[in-house]
Amino acid sequence: MAQLNPAQSEAVAHERGPMLVLAGAGSGKTRVITERISRLIQLGVPPRKIMAVSFTNKAAAEMSERMIPLVGRSAADKLWLSTFHRFGVRFLQRENRALGYDGKFVIFDQGDALAMVRDIVRAEGFTDRNLDMMAVLTRISLWKNAFLMPEQVPENDFEYDVIARGVYPRYQEALAGMHAFDFDDLVVAPVRILRDREDIREKWRARFSYLMIDEFQDTNKAQLELVRLLANELHNVCVVGDDDQSIYGWRGAEVGNILDFERYFKGAKVVKLEENYRSYAPILEIANAVIKQSSGKRHDKTLRAARGPGAKVKMVSSVNAEAEAKMVAKEIRAICSGGVVQPRDIAVLYRSNTQARAVEEELRMHGIPYRVFGGTQFFDRKEIKDAVAYLRLLVHPRDTLSLRRVVNYPPRGIGDKSLKKISAFATLKGIPLMEALRRNREIDIPQNAQRGAQGFVAALDTARESFESGASIYKTTEQLMRDVDYLALLRDDKTKPGERRRENFRFFMKSVNRYDKGEHASGAVVTDKPSLAQFLTRISLRFDNNEEEEAGNRVTLSSLHSSKGLEFDHVFLIGCVEGILPHSRTTDPKVTEAAPTDIDEERRLFYVGVTRARDQLYISRPERRESRGRVVALVPSRFLEGLPDEAWEEFVPKVEAAIDGDELANMAEQLLAQLRDS
Numbered sequence: 059m060a061q062l063n064p065a066q067s068e069a070v071a072h073e074r075g076p077m078l079v080l081a082g083a084g085s086g087k088t089r090v091i092t093e094r095i096s097r098l099i100q101l102g103v104p105p106r107k108i109m110a111v112s113f114t115n116k117a118a119a120e121m122s123e124r125m126i127p128l129v130g131r132s133a134a135d136k137l138w139l140s141t142f143h144r145f146g147v148r149f150l151q152r153e154n155r156a157l158g159y160d161g162k163f164v165i166f167d168q169g170d171a172l173a174m175v176r177d178i179v180r181a182e183g184f185t186d187r188n189l190d191m192m193a194v195l196t197r198i199s200l201w202k203n204a205f206l207m208p209e210q211v212p213e214n215d216f217e218y219d220v221i222a223r224g225v226y227p228r229y230q231e232a233l234a235g236m237h238a239f240d241f242d243d244l245v246v247a248p249v250r251i252l253r254d255r256e257d258i259r260e261k262w263r264a265r266f267s268y269l270m271i272d273e274f275q276d277t278n279k280a281q282l283e284l285v286r287l288l289a290n291e292l293h294n295v296c297v298v299g300d301d302d303q304s305i306y307g308w309r310g311a312e313v314g315n316i317l318d319f320e321r322y323f324k325g326a327k328v329v330k331l332e333e334n335y336r337s338y339a340p341i342l343e344i345a346n347a348v349i350k351q352s353s354g355k356r357h358d359k360t361l362r363a364a365r366g367p368g369a370k371v372k373m374v375s376s377v378n379a380e381a382e383a384k385m386v387a388k389e390i391r392a393i394c395s396g397g398v399v400q401p402r403d404i405a406v407l408y409r410s411n412t413q414a415r416a417v418e419e420e421l422r423m424h425g426i427p428y429r430v431f432g433g434t435q436f437f438d439r440k441e442i443k444d445a446v447a448y449l450r451l452l453v454h455p456r457d458t459l460s461l462r463r464v465v466n467y468p469p470r471g472i473g474d475k476s477l478k479k480i481s482a483f484a485t486l487k488g489i490p491l492m493e494a495l496r497r498n499r500e501i502d503i504p505q506n507a508q509r510g511a512q513g514f515v516a517a518l519d520t521a522r523e524s525f526e527s528g529a530s531i532y533k534t535t536e537q538l539m540r541d542v543d544y545l546a547l548l549r550d551d552k553t554k555p556g557e558r559r560r561e562n563f564r565f566f567m568k569s570v571n572r573y574d575k576g577e578h579a580s581g582a583v584v585t586d587k588p589s590l591a592q593f594l595t596r597i598s599l600r601f602d603n604n605e606e607e608e609a610g611n612r613v614t615l616s617s618l619h620s621s622k623g624l625e626f627d628h629v630f631l632i633g634c635v636e637g638i639l640p641h642s643r644t645t646d647p648k649v650t651e652a653a654p655t656d657i658d659e660e661r662r663l664f665y666v667g668v669t670r671a672r673d674q675l676y677i678s679r680p681e682r683r684e685s686r687g688r689v690v691a692l693v694p695s696r697f698l699e700g701l702p703d704e705a706w707e708e709f710v711p712k713v714e715a716a717i718d719g720d721e722l723a724n725m726a727e728q729l730l731a732q733l734r735d736s
Contacts, residue, residue, distance in 0.1 A: 062093065069329045070094045072296070073101070076323035078274075078316070079298040082361045083345070083669035084336025084625070087298050091270055092121060094296065095137065096128040098268060105129065105136035107267040109288075112141060113276055114623065115599065121272075138266070142281050144599055146244030149251075153258055156251045162591070164238045164454040165598035169438050171195055171229075171240045174459055178228045184221045196309070197222035198229060202242045203280045203310045205249075236456045245280045252287040263290040274299035274319070278310040286322060293323055301356050302349050305619060305663045307656075317355055334361045334669075336625055338368025341675050343705035345668045348697055354658045361669075372709035373698075374678040379416050379633070382680045385711050386630050387420035389676070390613060393628060394426075401427055403627040405614040407667045409639040413632060414615045421613065425731070428613040432620030437597055441548070441559040442566050446597055448538060452522045453591050455492045465495070468547040470510030476503040480511070517541035531590055532571045618667045629671035631664075634679040636693040639664060664697045676709065 059067050066086060069079045070093045081087035091110060099105055112118045118141050125134040138145065147165070154163055166174070175195050178184075197219060201211050208227035214220075233240065239247060252259045271277070271285060274297035289295050297319060304313035320326045334342055342361045349356075376382035386406055393399050406417050414430060421428045436442065444467060447460035454460075466472040472480075483501045484494035494501070498511040521538040525531070539545045548560050573593050614626065618639075633639055640660035668675060677698070682691050 059093075059097075062089075063333050065329055065331050065333065066090050066093075069296075069331070070097055072327055072329075073098075074292065074294060076293045076319075076326035077296045078319045078326050078328045079296065079331060080328065080357050080359055081298050081300055081331040082334060082359050083300065083303065083666075084334040085331035085361075086333075086335055087272070087331060088117070088121060088124065090331065091272060091298060092124045092128060094270070095125060099129050099133055103267055105133045106138070107265070108270070109138035109145070109266045109268070110140075110270040110272070111145060112139075112272040115141060115144075117272060117623065118144070141599070142284070143241060143244040146248050147595055147599065149248045149262070150239065150244070153248070153251055156255055156258060157247065158234075159237050162237060162454065164236060164450060164457050164460075165244070165595060166233070166238050166240045166459065167438075167598055168195075168241065169443065170459055173463075174229060174232055175225055177459075177462075178225050178232070179221065182224065182228065184224050189218075189221065193218050194222045194225055198226050199242050200310050201226065202246055203278045205246070205280070205283075236458060237454065238457065238459075242280070245284055249280055249283050249287060252284070259287060262288060266290070267292065268294045269296070271295070271297045272299070275301050275304035275313055275316045276306050276311045277315045278312055279315075282312065282315045282322070289323075295323055300359075302352075302359065302662055303622065303666050303669075305622065305659060305666055307659050313659075317357070330357075330359055332359055332362055333364050335364045336672055337361075337363060337669060338365050338673060339363040340368060340370045340705040341668060341671050343702050344371050344675070344677075345665055347701050347705075348661065348668065349665045351700060352658050352661055369674050370704075371675045371677060371706040373706050374676055374709045374711070376678065376680050378683055379413070379680045382632055382678055383416035383420040385678070386417055386632065386676075387424045387426060388711060389630075390421070390426055390628075391424050399627060400611055401613045402611045404630075405616060405621065405624070405626040405628070405670065406630045406632060407616055407618050407621050407670065408632050409618055409641060409663070410633075411617055413638070417615060417632070425727070426613060427611065428615055429610070431614050431616035431624075436562070436565070439559075439562055441563050445535075445539065445544065445563065445566055446594065448518075448542065448544070449535065449590060450594060451492070451518055452525060452538075453594060456490055458491045461491055461495075464542075465514060466510070468543045470514060470543075471504065471506035472510045472514075473507070476507040479503050514542065525590055530574050531588060531593060532567065532574045535570050536567065618663045621670050622666055625670050625672055627671075627673045628676075629667070629674070630676045630678060631667045632678045634664075634677055634695040634698060636695060639695050639697065661697060664695070677706075 059070065062070060066089070069077065069090050072094075079087065079090060081090070095108055095110060098108060110121060112121060118139055122134060122137075122139045125137060125139070128134075138148075140148070150163065155161060172191050172195055175198070176191050179189065179191070179194070201222075208223070208230060211223050211226065213223070232238075233243070252262065266288060267290075269285060269289060276299070277285075285295060285297075297316065299316050301313055301316050304311060304316070307313065315322075320328070337345075342363050346360055374382075374385060376385050390401070390404055393404065394401060406414075408414060408417075418428065418430070437446070444464055447457075447463045450457050450460040451464075462477070465477065479501055480494050480498070480503065481491060483497070484491045487494070489497075492515075495511045496515050498508045503511075517538060520541065521534050524534040524537070536545075548556070548563055551557075551559065570593070573596070574588055576588060614624070616624070636645065640657055644656035644660050668677075679694055679698075680692055682689050684690070
């Protein structure tokens with residue numbers, strides 16, 4: 059307690075009743091949560107009676123690691139530290155029979171859900187043109203999190219709403235038929251069970267004495283309802299968050315949850331953490347000035363720099379986006395030239411992913427290593443999803459989505475016509491598709507399709523028996539991939555993409571082997587006995603994807619949305635013009651979905667970008683762009699208005715002298731190394 063500032067100490071010392079901790083950027087909120095848990099345990103609260111929820115696996119893992127030296131591994135293992143979705147999995151593993159399931163279920167990630175929506179749209183003939191399937195799925199997700207059943211969705215004539223309303227009931231039927239949950243269900247389904255079953259609700263309320271929720275400004279309606287249902291009569295609910303960093307309204311987050319916390323939990327204590335330990339004063343002066351211009355309701359907070367004064371924020375204007383990208387690359391090269399600042403200490407942040415292309419090109423030209431944060435996740439790559447589909451079928455034979463994905467991959471003679479006949483047979487007999495495959499001789503399909511079906515089912519049966527007899531997950535998975543000719547398919551692909559797919563598959567098998575040996579990616583020991591079902595759950599929740607998120611010694615390129623939770627010594631915030639930041643969707647009166655609150659969320663997004671910087675912040679804007687052969691002047695972002703003069707300075711990049719031969723050779727060597735790596 060002696061090492062905490064007064065506000066932190068006040069939050070840690072609070073024992074009973076609800077509390078709202080308003081934690082400004084860089085104010086040490088994770089430390090407050092972990093120290094508070096430690097103190098509760100010291101006061102005699104059993105660790106198993108404490109639940110702490112965060113939004114990302116990374117944050118939950120960090121919290122877990124910090125708890126070990128504070129309370130010991132034994133106590134730390136008894137705490138319920140997880141994400142909302144991870145909690146939902148644990149809850150549903152115990153209570154899924156309340157929904158008519160048989161004790162087992164499969165979790166569909168966003169890619170699986172999109173595939174299912176696409177299949178339904180095609181099968182039902184909802185439209186004769188290409189649609190943005192993500193827009194359809196997003197509508198279903200928002201309705202589901204608002205607890206609207208398909209028949210309760212309000213009607214309108216907007217095309218995507220009409221199609222999504224038609225897809226929604228069939229989507230839910232397909233999930234139930236496969237005993238599956240999508241990501242939204244991992245919160246929504248527990249809420250429905252807790253609402254409908256008083257016996258289950260009272261059991262879970264008795265389980266926890268203290269609830270702690272991190273990043274509360276990012277919660278949606280379903281997550282708030284889950285917290286309210288789990289809170290018993292003691293209302294020992296502590297939420298930590300910052301309404302100024304609420305930037306996910308587009309995916310259902312309700313900033314009102316944190317703004318109205320005192321309405322949901324009467325008599326709540328409010329503590330403000332305003333001491334910032336991350337950034338120098340000029341950066342925070344810019345951040346404070348920007349956010350105080352919000353037009354909507356917010357909790358008043360002013361960040362104070364514990365680190366004291368530092369370099370002024372650099373304001374940069376370039377002729378166009380290409381010149382802006384050149385400036386960024388040259389300045390990064392200059393910053394790193396002394397060897398003190400490394401590429402890993404630098405980030406380039408932008409509103410739209412399309413802005414990254416010009417920067418990537420310039421970084422490659424200068425031989426500067428980089429990574430694009432928030433790109434395709436490892437377990438979303440085709441070769442990995444194929445392998446996972448095979449494993450899912452061993453645990454969940456009802457999973458027709460996975461079955462359709464791999465039944466003819468690698469090719470085994472079961473084409474579309476044969477699969478339609480097999481599906482029709484399954485419907486006629488009222489049996490699962492897997493069982494219909496097993497009875498392939500009763501179906502009028504070609505002999506090569508029958509042989510393919512027999513070999514496919516036999517390989518799965520052999521692998522399932524291997525698992526049930528206690529064989530290792532790694533060895534059985536490797537044998538299954540060999541039996542279904544998947545290893546041969548990867549081996550025979552001699553193209554460059556094929557080489558990359560083989561490398562990705564090797565990484566996947568390494569992940570399987572590590573789990574088999576009882577280790578997480580971070581090296582922490584897994585306490586539960588390794589099982590294929592648990593491994594598949596970890597994959598669905600991206601539990602083992604830590605290596606993919608490691609930056610290495612590379613510059614980070616990230617959208618502002620993906621940058622939340624990150625911090626860097628040097629930050630370039632680019633594209634600060636009207637129409638980009640704030641986005642045109644929120645400023646164009648012709649766009650029907652724009653709302654007055656959207657501008658405030660864009661302002662918060664800018665604020666998040668500013669507060670990622672520790673030592674030096676560059677705020678950059680292009681002055682013009684070309685459109686249909688015409689030069690169009692760009693208007694500086696409204697977020698650059700009203701900034702304190704003493705906190706920033708104009709920055710004019712130096713005109714570089716001609717590059718000498720040695721430097722040119724060095725650049726060429728770095729570029730070649732980059733090309734080899736990629």
